[in-house]
Amino acid sequence: MPAGPILLGFHGCDEAVARGVVSGTSELNESQNDYDWLGHGTYFWEGNPERALRWAAEESRQRTKIKKPAVLGAVIALGRCLDLIEAEAADLIKTAYNWYHELCLTSGKPEARNIGRDFRARYLDCAVFETLHRLREEEGASPFDSVRGFFVEGSELYPGAGIRDRDHIQICVRNPGQILGFFLPRGSKRHK
Numbered sequence: 001m002p003a004g005p006i007l008l009g010f011h012g013c014d015e016a017v018a019r020g021v022v023s024g025t026s027e028l029n030e031s032q033n034d035y036d037w038l039g040h041g042t043y044f045w046e047g048n049p050e051r052a053l054r055w056a057a058e059e060s061r062q063r064t065k066i067k068k069p070a071v072l073g074a075v076i077a078l079g080r081c082l083d084l085i086e087a088e089a090a091d092l093i094k095t096a097y098n099w100y101h102e103l104c105l106t107s108g109k110p111e112a113r114n115i116g117r118d119f120r121a122r123y124l125d126c127a128v129f130e131t132l133h134r135l136r137e138e139e140g141a142s143p144f145d146s147v148r149g150f151f152v153e154g155s156e157l158y159p160g161a162g163i164r165d166r167d168h169i170q171i172c173v174r175n176p177g178q179i180l181g182f183f184l185p186r187g188s189k190r191h192k
Contacts, residue, residue, distance in 0.1 A: 002077035002178045004145070009044025009171050010185065012056030015070035022072070022182050030176070034112070035121040038147040038172035039129030042179070044074055046148070046169035049185045075180040076173060079145030082132075096132035103131070133174070145175040 011018075011028065020026035032040050045051045049071045056069035082089055104111045112123035119125075129147065136143055154166030173179055 002079055002145070002180065004078035004081060004178070006075060006077050006180070007171070008047055009074045009076045009173075010047075010049040010052035011042070011044050011072040011074065012052035012054075012059065012066075013070060013072055014056070014060075014066045015068040018070040018072040018184060022184055028072070028182075034126055035123050036126045036172070037122045037151070037170060038149055039126055039133060039174070041147065041172035041174040042176065044076065044171045044173065046171050048168055049073065051166070051168055071185050073183040073185045075183075076146070076171060077178045077180055078148065078171075079175060079178045080142055082144040082147045084147070084149035092132060093128060096135060097128045099135060100128050100131040143174065145173070145178045147172040147174065
């Protein structure tokens with residue numbers, strides 16, 4: 001059985017995807033975008049089904065991929081987790097950035113940049129996380145099963161606030177074996 005703390009994650013998607021994954025007739029796809037906030041993997045909002053539904057609803061208005069916004073719940077064992085809340089994670093990420101920066105300098109390739117409001121497209125962060133995972137692989141170190149981070153996002157709740165309306169904890173599951181099971185959360189708000 002997968003190890004590590006167990007938590008509930010919520011994934012915003014189309015209702016057909018949620019129902020297919022729960023029934024076992026389809027699999028949840030891993031995100032491989034160059035702008036993924038925590039690198040490549042399957043993304044979940046920790047303990048926040050309403051935030052997942054809000055994301056799915058926003059996506060349905062911008063793209064045709066999501067026709068009927070829904071939420072897929074998952075029971076996740078974090079396993080070997082790169083938890084950005086822990087101080088040692090910062091050292092690993094800084095080292096990975098230095099490697100990435102040097103690689104860009106020696107190859108003449110421009111360094112990726114995070115862009116957009118709240119850095120919604122995190123090209124640089126994704127490149128650094130993927131560099132970190134490659135470095136661990138090359139060194140023979142055990143791979144991370146998941147990456148967990150807190151993000152400040154959105155509008156201030158009140159003038160001068162350090163808290164915003166879209167702050168959240170995001171989980172990126174890199175090892176699908178750490179997902180113990182899927183479920184459809186209860187409540188009409190989560191499946192319209």
